[in-house]
Amino acid sequence: MATHRSVFDAAELRAQFNDAGINPQFIPSIWKYVLQNPGCELDEIPDLPSSAYPLLCSKFKPLTSTVHSVLHSTDGVTAKLLIRLQNGAFVEAVIMTYDTRLGKYGGKPRPGGPRSTLCISSQVGCKMGCKFCATGTMGFKDNLRSGEIVEQLVHASRLSNIRNVVFMGMGEPLNNYTALVEAIRVMTGSPFQLSPKRITVSTVIPPNFAMVGIIHAINKLHSDLPGLNLAVSLHAPVQEVRCQIMPSARAFPLEKLMTALQAYQNNSQKKIFIEYIMLDGVNDEEQHAHQLGKLLETFQVSK
Template sequence: MATYRSVFDAAELRAQLNDAGINTKFMASIWKYVLQNPGCELGEIPDLPSSAYRLLRTKFKPFTSTVHSVFHSTDGVTTKLLIKLQNGAFVEAVIMTYDTRLGKYGGKPRLGGPRSTLCISSQVGCKMGCKFCATGTMGFKNNLTSGEIVEQLVHASLLTNIRNIVFMGMGEPLNNYTALVEAVRVMTGSPFQLSPKRITVSTVGIIHAINKLHSDLPGLNLAVSLHAPVQEIRCQIMPSARAFPLEKLMTALQTYQKNSQQKIFIEYIMLDGMNDEEQQAHQLGKLLETFQVLKSIQNQQ
């Protein structure tokens, strides 16, 4: 059975068009047509060079993944998409909807309205083995292609307008670095036009990838799963932390912040009796005192 590439796999589509002598300017118009006509055949896309149609028909598909099922939470706030890949594996993408008008800001009613954030997967399974993460129990299966990553956004966009993207689904995004970078560049280009400021990548702290992330994807938001203020406890919670010593990680984050001039989002899950003592709170404050950070702390019994 022939294996096709996703038409949203920018690197492959660009290479094939170049090899055929076809201007890559047509990529954006191909994507726009598929977005507007999700059930289309690639041969239906208008105004392409004649040589492009045979190439698209033999090498690519509008979608290499399908939405297997959709689950809505009882409160209507979240929608989970179970997506089946071409190789038969499944990944999840989750739409989180919220209303920015709720509550007040500065004592005044907040502006805005309903907005949706999409949580995207980057791998099938994960090799990081974090104790608090269900995906970590699966082990690593395979990386997603950049097209499979972008297709999650396309599938979700058919249900609602997506305003923000968070790479906090299945997998460690920075362990699939090339596909991540390519997918984000597609999302921030035409026709998607998402702002890098509305895209967040969450990582356990892959130091060598953090060191080049800002130059490859300037303006992107970085979130770090810290979860402990000392290396010993962090390794108990996140076995992969042994490869990324806390001292070296904090140095990499200092450099990232200096180069990007952006706040870093620090994630910390409080695990009963492991990292939730007063001593650790003081250690966390000391560790982060020189940083400009946003904090997310979740209690887990």
């Protein structure tokens, strides 16, 4: 049985419109209508060329995924969405809400108000096998299409005003590079209009980067998505410990990774988020703190 593509699969929708002689300028208005009208059908969207309706209805769906359940934390700060994909697989997305007015800055009340960050998935499962990650125990199942990535934002936007997006959910984002880039380009355009500086991609730096050249690969990310934030799963300040908890780290020495990140920072002039989960008796001793400080002493980092 043929499956329909998500209307948020930008490249596919654009290609179909071009083949049919339909101006792609109508695409953002389609997305806006679907975003603002839950449960709508594509033939309800107003002001499209007549030839667009049969094409949309025969090849696309407003959404190909559904929210199976929403689990709220007891303090109301987080909400975990379990999302069922068209093929029956599940991924998770998490809304994290915080109030920027909490605490003080310079002895004065902080400005701002409630903000929500969405943590989204890029794959079903993951092949990186990190020992501390539940998704890593699943193994790799499938890549998400770009529309399935964007649909997580659509679902979450109906529950909260999403200000930031972090690719820190299921999967290694850079192992689904084409869909990642396409999805982020949709998110930063109309109607979502997220600023690139409010989107962060977290990566362990997958082994395939070693084959194409890690410096080239990271710089390509900066070239394809300028202004984007990069977060690197470091989790250990020495190669031996890093390989112990992150098997994919065997692909290249830590020294080579840090050289590549320094080159990226020099090129992009952006801080790098360093992720470090403390594991009892593994990477949380005083010597590790000193080693970490030494490793990062030449970097501008966000922690």
